[in-house]
Amino acid sequence: MRRLPTSMLFWTLFCSFVGSNAPVFAQQVRYVDVGATGGNNGASWADAYSDLPPALAAAVAGDEIWVTTGTYSAIQLKAGVEVYGGFSGNETARSQRDSQLNPTILGDGNSVVNGHIVDASNTNASAVLDGFIIQNGSAPDDVIGGVGGSGGGIFIQNGSPTIANCKVMHNTARLGSGVIVVDGSPTFIGCDISLNTSARSGEGTGIYAMTSTGAPPQLLTLIDCNISSNTALQGHFATGNGGGVYCGPGVDLAVSGCTIDNNFAAHNGSFGNATLGGGICFRGTTATISNSTFMQNIAAFGAGVYSEGTITCINCAFIGNRAVKQGCGGPECNGAPDLPSGIGGGVYALNATLTGCTLNANWAAKSGGGAVINGTVENCILWANRTPPVCCGEDPLPPPRDQIDGGVSILYSCVEGLLTPIPGECPPNPADFPGSIAVDPGFVQSYQVSPTFGWLTALGDIHLAAGSPCIDAGNNAAVPMGVTTDIDGNPRFVDDASTPDCPTMPGTCGTAPVVDMGAHEFGIIPVIGDVNCDGVLDINDAITLSSVLIGTDMDACHVASADLSGDGIVDGGDIQSFLQILLGP
Numbered sequence: 001m002r003r004l005p006t007s008m009l010f011w012t013l014f015c016s017f018v019g020s021n022a023p024v025f026a027q028q029v030r031y032v033d034v035g036a037t038g039g040n041n042g043a044s045w046a047d048a049y050s051d052l053p054p055a056l057a058a059a060v061a062g063d064e065i066w067v068t069t070g071t072y073s074a075i076q077l078k079a080g081v082e083v084y085g086g087f088s089g090n091e092t093a094r095s096q097r098d099s100q101l102n103p104t105i106l107g108d109g110n111s112v113v114n115g116h117i118v119d120a121s122n123t124n125a126s127a128v129l130d131g132f133i134i135q136n137g138s139a140p141d142d143v144i145g146g147v148g149g150s151g152g153g154i155f156i157q158n159g160s161p162t163i164a165n166c167k168v169m170h171n172t173a174r175l176g177s178g179v180i181v182v183d184g185s186p187t188f189i190g191c192d193i194s195l196n197t198s199a200r201s202g203e204g205t206g207i208y209a210m211t212s213t214g215a216p217p218q219l220l221t222l223i224d225c226n227i228s229s230n231t232a233l234q235g236h237f238a239t240g241n242g243g244g245v246y247c248g249p250g251v252d253l254a255v256s257g258c259t260i261d262n263n264f265a266a267h268n269g270s271f272g273n274a275t276l277g278g279g280i281c282f283r284g285t286t287a288t289i290s291n292s293t294f295m296q297n298i299a300a301f302g303a304g305v306y307s308e309g310t311i312t313c314i315n316c317a318f319i320g321n322r323a324v325k326q327g328c329g330g331p332e333c334n335g336a337p338d339l340p341s342g343i344g345g346g347v348y349a350l351n352a353t354l355t356g357c358t359l360n361a362n363w364a365a366k367s368g369g370g371a372v373i374n375g376t377v378e379n380c381i382l383w384a385n386r387t388p389p390v391c392c393g394e395d396p397l398p399p400p401r402d403q404i405d406g407g408v409s410i411l412y413s414c415v416e417g418l419l420t421p422i423p424g425e426c427p428p429n430p431a432d433f434p435g436s437i438a439v440d441p442g443f444v445q446s447y448q449v450s451p452t453f454g455w456l457t458a459l460g461d462i463h464l465a466a467g468s469p470c471i472d473a474g475n476n477a478a479v480p481m482g483v484t485t486d487i488d489g490n491p492r493f494v495d496d497a498s499t500p501d502c503p504t505m506p507g508t509c510g511t512a513p514v515v516d517m518g519a520h521e522f523g524i525i526p527v528i529g530d531v532n533c534d535g536v537l538d539i540n541d542a543i544t545l546s547s548v549l550i551g552t553d554m555d556a557c558h559v560a561s562a563d564l565s566g567d568g569i570v571d572g573g574d575i576q577s578f579l580q581i582l583l584g585p
Contacts, residue, residue, distance in 0.1 A: 027062030030055045033089050034070030045089050052106075056081065061126070066094070069102035073111040077120040077161055082128035086165075095551035099131035099165060106134050115140040116155035117171075120163075125187065127161040134166060138199070139173035144182060148174025148199040150208070160185040165554065167192045168206075172199045176208030178230065181251075183211055187221040190554055193244075194228040201239040204246025204281070206230040206263065211250030217285065220247060224257040224554075227279070231264045234275055240265050241306075242281030243297065253280075253287040257489075260292065265299035267326035274326040274341035275299045276348075277306030290314040291487045296456070300326040300341035302348030302372075304362070310351045314480060315487045317357065317462060317519045318346030318371075319447055322454040323364035342366035343405075345385060345454075349373040354380050355478055356486070358462050358518040359403070361385065361447035363454030368405035377404065379474035380413040381441045381462075381518040386451040412475040412509070414441045414517050435475060435505045441518065442468030463520045470517035471499045476510030487519040496523045529581040531561045537581075545570075545578055 031048035032055050039047035042055050045068075049055045052072040055065045061080025068089040077083070086099025107117035117137040120127060139149030152171035154163070156179070163186060168178040177196035179188075193206045206227045209220045227244040234240025243263035247253050265275035278297030280289075287309060294304035294316065303321035305311070325342040342365025347354070352375040359370040362385045369385035371377075382403040403415050410418065412435035419428045419438045430436070447460035464470055472495065479492060486492050495501075495513035502509030509515075516522055529537045532544035547553030548562040548570050562570045564577035 027060070028064075030059055030063055030065045032065060032072070033068040034072065035068070052083070056083070064094070066091070066097075067104050069104055071105040071107075074107055074113045074117045075119070076113045077118065077123050077127045077129060079123045080126045082126075082130070083132075084128075084130045086131035095549065097131065104132050106132050107137055112137075114155065115142065115149065116151050116153070118154045120154060120161040120186070121157040121159045123159040123161045125160055125162050127159070128164065129161065129166060130164040132166050133169065135169045135171065137171040139177075144180070145174040145176075148202065150175040151180035152177045152196070154179040156180065156184045156186055157182040158184060160187070162187050162189065163191055164189040165191065167194070169193075169195045171196045174199050174202045175204060177202065177205045179207045180204075181207070181209040181218070181220060183215045183218060185219040185221070187223065188225050189223045190225065192226045192228070194226065194230065196230045198231065198233045201234055202232050203239055204242040205232040206244045208242070208246045209251040210248040215250060217250055217252055219252045219254060220245075221254045222256070222258050225259075227258060227260045227263065229262045231266055232275070233266050240267060240275040241277055241299075243278045243299070245280045246277070247280075247282045247284045247287070249283050251284040253282055253284060253289075255280075255287070255289040255292055257290075258292040259295070260304075261295040261297065263297045267300065274301060276301045278303040278321065280305045280307075282307040282309055282311060285309050287311040288314070289316055290483070291316070291485070291489070293317045293319070293487070294321060294346065296320045296322070298322045298324060300324055300343070302344045304346045305349065306344070307347075307349040307352060311349050312353045312480075313347070313355070313357050314483060315356045315485075315492075315519050316354075317487060318359040318362055319462070320449060320456045321345050321362045323348070323366075323368075324454070325365040343368055344372035345369045347371040347373055349375065351375055354378070355480065356380065356474070356492075356515070356517075356519055358520070359383075359385055360443070360460070360462050361449040361456060363387070363449050363451075365454070367401050370403040372405045374407040376409045376411070377413055378411040378478040379515060379517050381470060382413070382415045383441050383443070384416065384446050384448060386449050386454070388452050388454075410436055412436060412473065412478065412517065414439070414470050435473070435502070435508065437469055437473070437504060439469055441470045462518070464516060464518065464522040466498075466522075468522065469503070471496050471522045472501045472512075472514040472516060473503060474509065474515040474517045476515055479515055486521040490521055492521055494521050494523045529564065529578055531578075532558060542578070545574065
């Protein structure tokens with residue numbers, strides 16, 4: 001074990017400790033407490049403002065606003081002002097707050113700002129909203145959303161704020177019931193955007209992002225977020241898309257470490273186009289999705305992800321997503337556009353690269369239970385994805401197309417049925433699928449799906465078990481530069497001494513350690529004191545411990561690893577534990 005120089009270590013941790021117990025050096029901290037009875041000037045907890053808008057009106061760039069548990073009026077964010085909820089009312093350092101124990105709610109049911117609970121228009125990244133619950137907003141009719149309006153919870157136009165550790169729930173609108181973004185590039189970190197429903201008809205019920213005519217490209221960034229149980233309802237021919245997230249033309253997308261599950265792009269059952277993208281509907285130019293899980297989302301095309309742009313998925317898991325059959329069935333269908341449906345359970349993409357991904361137990365009513373893409377699949381596992389049994393004299397679907405369909409190149413991947421002969425066609429040539437296999441991947445427990453109806457029939461665990469043929473069988477050259485961890489945040493390159501490297505095409509996978517197929521790396525041995533979760537104990541762990549202590553690093557793996565004393569709290573005791581680990585007895 002490499003040890004740090006004692007002097008460097010001491011001063012790193014000393015500064016960490018001092019910083020974690022001292023007030024944050026904002027230009028001014030303004031206090032807000034719904035129950036305060038003092039001077040109502042925000043100078044202290046005793047003299048706190050009793051509502052949030054007056055504090056924001058008084059704040060200038062560089063200020064922080066600390067808000068206790070309670071329910072507050074709707075707000076307009078300001079550039080340069082950081083607003084933090086989750087305080088109990090006696091804290092002297094921001095790191096002492098606990099937003100789970102002290103829920104801080106925006107939107108008292110009686111107040112709105114321009115029709116919304118939070119208006120973050122005309123801001124930049126220095127406008128911060130952290131630790132709030134934004135709920136029960138209902139947007140009024142407007143020129144953006146029409147009847148039903150836009151942005152029931154958060155409205156962002158020409159703005160790029162930072163929204164962190166917030167819950168956006170139970171909001172309604174036609175477009176972006178939870179959040180709407182127009183000509184902006186916001187960043188969402190550690191947010192829960194769930195249980196929002198579109199009004200009348202809608203799209204992008206969790207988040208809807210768009211640009212106006214002639215606007216430069218925008219970027220929507222989601223980091224460590226949960227996008228769950230949002231429903232986009234179809235009200236006319238071309239709506240109902242993007243239950244979780246919708247990105248229109250001109251909006252690029254970056255997603256990392258997110259869970260996107262149980263979102264529904266719902267057809268009206270009578271007329272209109274089949275719906276697109278239960279989890280994400282992407283119509284922008286470029287999307288990158290990494291270390292994220294898509295589970296049990298529903299749509300007609302691309303239940304997990306639907307993409308018309310260029311999309312890259314790295315270290316992602318797609319489980320139990322359902323591409324269902326939808327179409328016109330009433331008199332309104334005469335002359336109406338109606339696309340075939342039930343295609344691409346996990347992913348439907350016109351131009352995609354999937355690297356180090358696992359697709360298990362997804363379902364499609366027509367083809368591509370796992371995915372339908374044009375592009376490349378490498379270092380991936382597609383197993384136990386299904387389409388329903390054929391009916392009424394139809395030809396059976398070739399086995400590989402249960403897993404994946406489209407114009408796709410498959411390399412160093414495990415695909416069920418990949419080498420199964422298709423009647424009337426030449427037998428598959430393994431050389432067309434370099435490094436690939438078609439044997440059971442050896443999950444700890446595979447998820448199982450009903451071929452007839454598409455519902456999960458057995459839960460599983462898609463980590464690789466010992467002896468899996470996918471261990472040390474991927475291609476190192478396919479791993480994008482800078483990717484060093486798997487979907488769990490564990491090291492991406494770990495050698496399993498009991499498994500031969502690159503068994504299918506020896507010598508072609510790169511220098512050991514060789515990456516595994518799928519989203520999870522096998523054989524991770526935890527390094528005690530590895531606070532930044534990179535598998536190495538070094539000065540960077542001291543720096544990460546410092547950031548966790550002062551509350552600027554809330555990464556789940558980092559926070560969990562920083563609790564070295566095991567008492568459930570990251571504090572000065574963990575500094576002592578870290579010193580003992582690093583320096584020895």
